[in-house]
Amino acid sequence: MRRFFIHPNEISNPTPALADDEARHIKNVLRLKPGDNIRLFDGSGCEYDAKIMTLSDNSAEVSILHRIDSIDDPLVEITFAQAFLKARKMDLLVRQLTELGISKWIPFIAKRSVPKPDTKHLFTRAERWEKIVIEALKQSNRGHFTKIGGTVSFEDILGLALEHDLKIVFWENESKPLHRALSSNTGSYRKILAMMGPEGGFTPEEIEDARAAGFVTATLGPRTLRAETASIVACALLQYLFGDMGKNVLTKIPASNSYP
16 A cells, blocks of 8 residues: 655644645546545654545645554664765665664764755755655655754764764774674664764774764775765664664674674
8 A cells, every 4th residue: 555654743633634745646646536545654653544535736635544553663773974975975875774774864074074065055955855754764664754963063973972872983994894893792782873974984083083982983894885885884784783674683693703
């Protein structure tokens, strides 16, 4: 059944309505009609079976038939802090990391970040990222919204360390993969903060500051990856080791020499 996003505030209304773009998609692309059943999600983990009551180019009123709770409670909350990249690479990452299941996305400015957008452009991009998140949730069958954080400084990201059980910087000059970087601290992590650098990578000073703030540094292997590729690989690795892609596989393996 087709899934559409409905704002949580609409659910309690006598006649809940979908946003204009969802209504246009239902009417003009899918050519659904009043009386057809659809599935709605509100980004908080709840879904709803609903029936289309009225439909126009800019409005789709529905009747909620019943509610389905907690369709995909995440095993781990991953906050992904990404240094600004060039062009539309950030759009790509918002889409693909949302599909992979991150809980929050925070863009930040590193020393080697080439693009440093002004406030107006940052606001426009944040609006676009929120729309991309909704499309990615529909694509991936996720029910929990990926929160978009405001653009901050590198130092602001370091200040988030105490809020997370595990803090990781993936760095091309590190020699240890993640499972070895964690050593014997392979516990069960609920909140993970991953930080990825810009095209030029982090400076040695930034890495030292991150380590001092409690971040672990790890490599993604011997290959030289594009910055956007590295971020996708890092997220998939975290979801496999700690999340639902591998069912928290790292906690099931002894912390001795189980890995090479």
